[in-house]
Amino acid sequence: MTLALPALLLATGAVAQQAAPDVQLPQIQVEGLAERADGPVQGYRAERSSSATRTDTALRDTPQAVVVVPRQVLEDQAVVRLDDALRNVSAVRPGGSGGNRTEAYLIRGFRTQNYAIDGVMQNPAAEFVNGFRDLSNLERVEVLKGPASVLYGIGDPGGLINLVTRRPQFTPSGSLTLTGGQFGYVRNEFDITGGLPETGVAARLSGSLTRDEGYREIARRTERVFIAPSVTWQPDERTRVTIGATHYDQTGPFDRGLVAQGRGVVVRRDNYYGERWSNNRSIASDFNIRTEHQATDWLTLRQSTRFDWGSAHRYSADPVALAADGRTLTRRATDQDDNSQSVDLLFDATARFQTGPLAHSTTAGVEYIHAKRSLALYQGTLASIDLLNPVYGAAPGRLALRTVRNDVLDMTSGFLQHQISWNDRLILLGGFRYDNFHQRTISNGARSAAGGDNVAPRASALYRLRDNLALFAGWSRSFVPQSGLSFSGAGFAPETGEQYEAGVRVDVRPGLTATLAFFNIRRQNVLATDPVNSGYSIQTGTQRSRGIELDVAGEVLPGWRVFASAAYLDAVVIADTTYASGRALTGVPRWSASFWNSYEFRDGPLQGLNLGGGVFAVSARSGDLNNSFRVSGYTRIDLSASYPVHPNARIQLAVRNLTDARYIEAPVSRTENYAGSPRTVLASLRFSF
Template identity: 45%
Template sequence: MRVSGLMLPSKNRFGSHWLVGVMLLAGNPLALAQSNTDISTQTKAARHSFAIPAQDLGSALSAFGSQTGIQVSYEARLTANTRTRGASGQLTEQEALARLFQGTGLSWTLTADRTLLLFRREEGSALNLAPSTVIANGIATETAEGPVMGYRATRSATGTKTDTPLRDIPQSIQIIPRQVIEDQQIINLGDALANVSSVQRGNSHGGSSESFVVRGFQSRTYAIDGMLMNPLVSRPEVTRDLANIERVEVLKGPASVLYGQGDPGGLINLVTRKPTFAPEAEVTAQAGSWDFYRLQTSASGPLDDAKTLAGRITVAGETKSGFRDTFQDNRRTYVAPSLRWQPSERTTVDVGMEYTDLTSQFDRGVIPQNGKIRMAPERFLHEPWSHDDADKLSAWFRIDHDVNEWLTLRQTTRWDDSYKERYVVDLRGLESDGRTLNRRVTDGDEEVTTLTSQFEAIATFDTAGIGHTFLVGYEYLKGDRNASSYRAALDPIDIYEPVYGATPSSPFEFSGISDYRLESHSVYLQDQIALNEQWKLLLGARYDSSQQENKSVDSDYVTTPTDLDPEEVSPRIGIVYQPTDWVSLYAGYSTSFVPQGDIDRNGRPLDPETGTQYEVGAKFDLIPDRLSATLAVFELTRENVAVPDPEDDEYSIQTGEQRVRGVELDVSGEPLDGWQLIGNVSVLDAKLTKDTEYEEGNRLQGVPTLSGSLWSSYQLQSGGLRGLGFGAGVFAAGQREGDIANSYDVSGYARVDASVFYDVNEQVRVSLNGRNLLDREYIETVQTTDGNYYGEPASVVATVSARF
């Protein structure tokens, strides 16, 4: 037995070890050690700047004991020939210990007199493949890209590209962990984002895609593992499957300083599930209303005896007819294999692919009449043959290498290729009788290819007692988008007494071709500065230089080339003040930009559209280590918006401006053992402030003044019914305008969902989820005259899931 101690310089090293994720150690996870010691909340929450590199476990524990004043006591044989990946960053003592012991096969406990005791964990004989989460001393270890224990996340890389506590980031970031996705039985991204304040569904483009309104502004695309998808598209190429998603994160407000050109409302980042070195597998089968059937499976584990190579494979397939009077089922197939190679303690290589195949009935929803939408929810205005097919293949690799204890190098490359084929009915407008709807047919296709590479270096060091985490990066992006279409006339339809069977007139006539090519080079810098234990400063800037060649050919075969060469500098600054361990006050300024292809009367392309945000807020623990909240107040302005030239509407000028002011509150956590909750509420004043065509003061489309949601679940922790759980939630939004002209609006709604579930044993769960239990008739999505969709009537989904 020995007691060790050694002082270590105060550095905040960011290393690649956090990419490994939190892994499930062999045996029953319930057998992992949990302390019965009553440690004070102050001790639990206090954070230290750790910089313990990968080394033998004994030396690492000596460094830990010296820095924290904790006595470390153990038999030397326990740590013999055992290495640790280290612990770096601003961490609590429990978080640091959990990282040091990760993968060692050892457990620990902290006594009342602050002595750390070690012992070897008993290995269970049964194979338990629950989600890979390490629990040590009752505290779950969390990394920015790993699993979250429960509903409350505490770390993210979305806002800084480094593994950073949420309380240290001067911007609102909301996270939907995988447990929320599973408890609510979520299968699409829109339902997941309903748990985040100030996020509404946007136009689904006939049901073949998805977009969102974040803080009042359209969000055209999203990021995957920190890499923004193709900025040339106006919406994602396919609907996203969540089978391989570990967490959904939303960075509120402009994010151009790290992600380049993007929309001002915010950035949605999807963090994928990574391969694990502890074996795990799961199968989930679902069946529900409207002929919904889904099967998904995922398996992960080591692929060699030395455990340097691990793999994961995720497969999902589903089919659904929907509640509307359509004629074709919507089908989606998803396959995602990935590998993780760790040839040494300093290097991690991730390689992966994704393939999505989507076939859907094209459906633009319902249309407004005289300022309101009064059509029956099931009314279908297209034809049985109207469909939209798409597929997308993605491949990527990422290499992280710790050069030494203070420098990490990272290289990431991603390639995306998608193809979409559309044979659809377009809705053209009502005739004067108010019931005859004109239509046409479009036969078109679109192919999009993108290659993105990022090279980054992260250095952690001190200057005169001030800690720095410095990030420098270079990004290269090359994208191509080619779309063509042919059109034909189609008989109109009576919206009240529809008769189907119309066929397109012949022949189809050429409508147009558009070809967009984008190449950009970007350099970005960021410094996370720990001035002291209470004050933290974030500084960042990015320079983007793009070359965009746009060429369009209209129906008269007239070619119009437009070359754009925008350059933009995007600054960001934020400050955090933490007067106590349970509250973090922050203020921040951030910007965004989006190049646009409109031209003025002189043939000159317009300047990029920009966004500017001022935000102040507070992040605090309502219950320490259990229940957290974020309160944000912001003003977000979208400037340089292209509007029609009042002297010639074939051209544009840049006088448009839109502004959103708002207050948001997001809450998540586990108030009591077994009781999980996640909720939000937002109040937004979103309006048009400058325009040449529409009245200033008009409300922005699809943005409610008041919206929010609350979901809570509870699982019995003891007794004969242990394992039985219940969940219930309310999702609400106020009145919304349908377009920027405010020519029609839709009423607000409140939808009630619920669930009941039972863990038959540690491996098998059965559940029943109900949606819109009160069978309310409401418009869930309102986006101009061809993007209005009713929410689903009362429905149920039954699920059986097993982990082996």
């Protein structure tokens, strides 16, 4: 079946190519400044990105591996989770959900729990973003591979996830999507935009309402409300001001997943080891304003201000350890309040000029971040539970105050990047970032502080052998101050990383691009899950990840689109005081691959019908840094079909995990392993104008 579907689509595409001339899409004019890189992407292949250089740059001219997942891929796959969007990208894997609270990812073998929205990182003082990111207002998802500290400051060495939001448009349009499926899944998603060109004002409103009963009967339902308004004012052709905000309210069961027994996880995927009262709620909002001004033909000025604030509360049954009998799981009750706020002020400028045959682009900027987090943690006793025959109804014992903690981070930064292009063949890119940070923590009355300076450099080059073939190579470093405390109350030293990368980018045919990249990354002062004290971290030594990646995106034949990836990773501990050298990193597969393709009939009686199918495969993975257990690899097959029942309405049917494969999606520790969902059927109706 895996091979039959692509073959069938290939044959169908070849017939369509012979039967009908190529369809030429109308040109789309993006309103606004020339710097803008957030216009809609047509199809599966993006041609430009703003992540790698903070400017509107053609991907063919970017000397670094960058993968863009466009909106069209998300819609064809019926994707509503960021996890499902990123499984299309090479060497990116889910890294757990923090007890069903947030997203975490492994990029090139290294864990990250943060991401950027429109180029601005989320609160760096918080350990993670409390709440799952809704995709209703996203235009595309960009993944910048390797360290991105020069332009984004705090960032993990594996890479940066940048979520590019939909911006207001002057042309009126809108959509309403109603989705329903198995396990009580219901989602209503909307998006509407329009403006008055004579006033220079356009607005957009996106959002969703989601409810999911889940396939685990004891766990409580998940509900999420998300809304994202934005307004753009363009007083003239050289100036644009965009104001936006988001707000979400999420509730759901607190759930650490399954527990490893012996050398693997063998219990049923629908087992739940919490209680009916175990839940988590998070509420968060942000407000941002971005101003762009084309001061002269060669100078662009930008200013961005972002405020965010959020709160989360969990009242949960937490797993602690497995008893000697191999089936009794000890637990404790937790009552935790978590609050965070941050402000990010960024100003940068880009100058473009020519000196003889050389074209120059210089970007310089300054940034100030003030971020806070406060935590109050109560814990108490809770009865154990049997893994093989769980019985519910336990009530927590007396809760005692365990931790009161406040973290404050102030960071002032300056960065400079210069790009030189010669004859559209050779591109040289170099830069550095200077960070001065001061971090203060008060934990149970004990005060600690850390601070210092850091310089993160970057250098890369691209040479175009032919118009459709380019080689690139680069070197970069990363720097991440570590927030929080260990179980003993000790602080953490900043984490650093260094990467070497080389690759080739080729246009296989017009509209179809493949990128092959080789890399080697070293990471020092790494935080890892405390194997003894659940919910805490420990700081380990040096880790290394090296490998090769392949990403392919675009149109193979008229109507036949492909988005595929593959990766080989060797990610291990190099030196450590806690774990033996040579241990495989947690959750990192040696091999992984994805292949998604779709075919849309462009004429005939089936005109508008879109058939899609894909395979996602992952090899076996280690469950912890001790390598005390492993989880098996898996192959998952997804299908989708959509058809326009009216010029303004389209129905879609999607099947995830067609073969009902049973697998662990993200191992984190012996008491935290997240199972993949069973076969799920979703149906949706989309109205648009």
